[in-house]
Amino acid sequence: MHDQLAKITAREEAEAQKFDHTLKVCVAASCLSSQSDQVVAALKEQIEAQELPATCQAKGVGCLGLCSRGPLVAVSHREQAAETLYEQITPDHAPSLVEAAAAGRIVADLVCPTDTPFFQRQTKIVLENSGAIDPERIEEYVAADGYQGLLKAVTEMAPAQVIDEILRSGLRGRGGGGYPTGLKWTTVAKADANQTKYVICNADEGDPGAFMDRSVLESDPHRILEGMTIAGYAIGASKGYIYVRGEYPLAVERLKKAINQARRLGVLGSGICGTTFNFQIEIRLGAGAFVCGEETALIASIEGKRGTPRPRPPYPAELGLWGEPTLINNVETFANVPPIIRRGGDWYAAIGTDKSRGTKVFALAGTIANTGLIEVPMGIPLREIIDEIGGGIPGGRPVKAVQTGGPSGGCIPAAYLDTPVDYESLVNLGSIMGSGGMIVMDESTNMVDVARYFMEFCMTESCGKCVPCRVGTVQMYHLLDKIHRGKATRKDLVLLEKLCQMVRETSLCGLGQTAPNPVNSTLRYFRQEYLDLLTDDPVENPSEVPA
Amino acid sequence: MLANPKQLDPPTDDIRWRFVQAAMRRNGFRRSALIETLHAVQEAFGCLDEDALRYVATSLSVPLSQVYGVSTFYHLFSLKPAGRHTCVICTGTACYIKGGPQLLETVRNAFDIKPGETTADGQLSLLTARCVGACGLAPVAVFDGEVLGNLTTEKTLESLANWSQNDA
Numbered sequence: 001m002h003d004q005l006a007k008i009t010a011r012e013e014a015e016a017q018k019f020d021h022t023l024k025v026c027v028a029a030s031c032l033s034s035q036s037d038q039v040v041a042a043l044k045e046q047i048e049a050q051e052l053p054a055t056c057q058a059k060g061v062g063c064l065g066l067c068s069r070g071p072l073v074a075v076s077h078r079e080q081a082a083e084t085l086y087e088q089i090t091p092d093h094a095p096s097l098v099e100a101a102a103a104g105r106i107v108a109d110l111v112c113p114t115d116t117p118f119f120q121r122q123t124k125i126v127l128e129n130s131g132a133i134d135p136e137r138i139e140e141y142v143a144a145d146g147y148q149g150l151l152k153a154v155t156e157m158a159p160a161q162v163i164d165e166i167l168r169s170g171l172r173g174r175g176g177g178g179y180p181t182g183l184k185w186t187t188v189a190k191a192d193a194n195q196t197k198y199v200i201c202n203a204d205e206g207d208p209g210a211f212m213d214r215s216v217l218e219s220d221p222h223r224i225l226e227g228m229t230i231a232g233y234a235i236g237a238s239k240g241y242i243y244v245r246g247e248y249p250l251a252v253e254r255l256k257k258a259i260n261q262a263r264r265l266g267v268l269g270s271g272i273c274g275t276t277f278n279f280q281i282e283i284r285l286g287a288g289a290f291v292c293g294e295e296t297a298l299i300a301s302i303e304g305k306r307g308t309p310r311p312r313p314p315y316p317a318e319l320g321l322w323g324e325p326t327l328i329n330n331v332e333t334f335a336n337v338p339p340i341i342r343r344g345g346d347w348y349a350a351i352g353t354d355k356s357r358g359t360k361v362f363a364l365a366g367t368i369a370n371t372g373l374i375e376v377p378m379g380i381p382l383r384e385i386i387d388e389i390g391g392g393i394p395g396g397r398p399v400k401a402v403q404t405g406g407p408s409g410g411c412i413p414a415a416y417l418d419t420p421v422d423y424e425s426l427v428n429l430g431s432i433m434g435s436g437g438m439i440v441m442d443e444s445t446n447m448v449d450v451a452r453y454f455m456e457f458c459m460t461e462s463c464g465k466c467v468p469c470r471v472g473t474v475q476m477y478h479l480l481d482k483i484h485r486g487k488a489t490r491k492d493l494v495l496l497e498k499l500c501q502m503v504r505e506t507s508l509c510g511l512g513q514t515a516p517n518p519v520n521s522t523l524r525y526f527r528q529e530y531l532d533l534l535t536d537d538p539v540e541n542p543s544e545v546p547a
Numbered sequence: 548m549l550a551n552p553k554q555l556d557p558p559t560d561d562i563r564w565r566f567v568q569a570a571m572r573r574n575g576f577r578r579s580a581l582i583e584t585l586h587a588v589q590e591a592f593g594c595l596d597e598d599a600l601r602y603v604a605t606s607l608s609v610p611l612s613q614v615y616g617v618s619t620f621y622h623l624f625s626l627k628p629a630g631r632h633t634c635v636i637c638t639g640t641a642c643y644i645k646g647g648p649q650l651l652e653t654v655r656n657a658f659d660i661k662p663g664e665t666t667a668d669g670q671l672s673l674l675t676a677r678c679v680g681a682c683g684l685a686p687v688a689v690f691d692g693e694v695l696g697n698l699t700t701e702k703t704l705e706s707l708a709n710w711s712q713n714d715a
Contacts, residue, residue, distance in 0.1 A: 287622070
């Protein structure tokens with residue numbers, strides 16, 4: 001297998017050497033919805049038309065990061081390391097782009113500057129291949145050190161050594177909870193060896209405003225397959241499932257293609273890398289239920305049932321899919337595994353902070369200049385993400401709050417922007433790391449409205465199994481709506497706070513337990529906005545709001 | 548995991564049932580293949596009608612109540628046929644603070660339908676989505692599977708008007 005991977009790498013390198021100029025077009029979801037596929041076609045056509053097929057090539061690659069300026073095209077030349085990035089390219093730009101690329105010139109008025117903090121301040125591990133390789137060709141993944149981690153794991157390491165490496169890396173679950181990945185692996189590995197075990201990749205990215213997992217799946221699907229296969233080897237499983245949102249057809253299509261390619265190469269299926277280790281991966285489609293991101297609900301859904309959670313313990317690590325020990329990790333967690341095995345746990349542990357190691361991918365959105373995908377070391381201050389990487393709010397207006405963690409998270413006010421981004425610091429602020437959605441809001445956003453929005457979300461997405469969540473979210477929504485409409489009294493606010501506590505403490509699963517978070521955090525930092533909307537209390541509300 | 552090796556005859560001789568049968572066969576007629584099978588039915592027929600639910604229930608040996616329960620639990624499954632065109636407005640957080648609700652209001656008023664409904668002439672279904680994952684382009688809507696970003700109310704109405712013109 002080693003020779004085979006080396007051969008593919010050599011062939012790919014030779015192939016790349018044939019072309020003097022390469023035009024890489026982002027074909028991930030965001031750019032694709034700005035018709036970047038037509039840009040690829042137009043560029044290819046132009047290369048033919050200008051009789052340059054021997055020296056120029058155009059190809060589709062994964063996410064280039066700065067989604068708001070898409071479609072993006074990166075042009076590289078053989079003898080230069082630096083790439084030129086072009087923004088908002090349409091098929092009409094193809095003739096001039098191809099002509100300039102072939103002549104080694106730059107089309108100045110289309111250039112997207114890359115010397116900005118958005119590009120300079122990032123540390124890419126999970127996204128190292130995004131925007132560099134064609135996600136639909138396994139050869140390019142292999143040439144970028146792909147499947148080297150798996151090869152090393154299955155041929156040179158015992159399963160326990162693989163788990164040790166993950167433990168040493170300090171990697172924690174990237175789905176939001178932050179449970180140490182190595183510990184989870186250890187628990188499942190310790191389960192009875194005679195039992196069938198399963199590996200599940202949670203790709204049911206349901207938080208509104210989060211699109212990291214989607215981008216990884218679409219830009220670098222083999223990375224997930226490799227991570228899952230290494231996990232399977234480490235815990236002694238031979239079957240894995242990827243549970244993908246039904247809303248992500250492109251990710252599903254690319255995963256399917258990747259699974260077939262990996263099987264053919266012998267890095268997935270029976271006798272992986274010439275050893276006796278077998279591992280199969282199947283895709284399971286979600287059907288639009290937010291609660292299925294909860295692990296026990298996700299398992300029910302894979303079993304073909306309604307996605308309702310069940311009480312834990314027993315945790316899936318003991319009693320999971322079909323009642324067998326099951327390892328569930330999020331997409332980004334698995335994406336971190338191959339580089340950790342390849343380069344060692346110590347290398348990974350050197351990045352980030354003491355308790356939160358490595359990097360985290362964030363989806364920056366909302367009222368911010370640079371929307372898109374970023375990967376930064378843990379511990380970076382929020383301010384650096386918002387003001388420098390994100391470029392601040394257009395027009396230089398001040399930030400009011402940053403929302404992290406989706407409907408389970410909270411709003412962090414501008415005063416706390418110097419907080420380092422790690423699991424514990426965000427929890428202390430009343431929010432959570434979450435899966436990585438980061439929504440920036442300016443003064444025009446009303447916080448009561450935001451809280452109401454998230455409560456409406458939780459209300460509709462509540463599965464209905466336990467009463468506190470099913471009934472509580474509806475009541476909280478109506479109270480928030482009443483406050484927002486300026487019809488509520490001081491009593492309603494007291495009731496709302498009581499309900500928040502009750503729902504948090506008595507709900508069955510994470511959806512209900514965290515549903516009050518957006519309310520609690522906005523009450524904590526923006527209480528005055530609530531008080532301003534109340535109608536009855538002249539002491540706390542001197543400027544009467546007309547009902 | 549009971550396997551049911553017997554393949555039952557579909558309710559009609561519509562050729563699209565073969566697609567559904569293929570999906571069930573691929574999964575060995577296992578009960579756990581219920582959601583996969585319903586996806587296949589929806590893809591082939593556009594919705595899950597009573598005939599389809601009964602057929603899937605019998606073929607996979609799953610109680611009809613469970614099939615109905617699953618079909619109504621998940622948002623992507625629809626028991627009613629969709630209109631000729633679908634317009635999905637994203638209601639994710641980024642779209643919400645950048646004007647998604649106004650888009651929804653515009654379409655609602657222009658066609659007098661609520662989310663989840665279809666116009667009386669069967670031309671347009673209005674749906675909402677919980678974030679289509681294109682937050683960089685917010686606000687976003689999906690017209691017949693094509694994602695359009697940075698929308699304004701004018702642009703949305705224009706796109707919808709183009710449909711009626713093309714169909715005429």
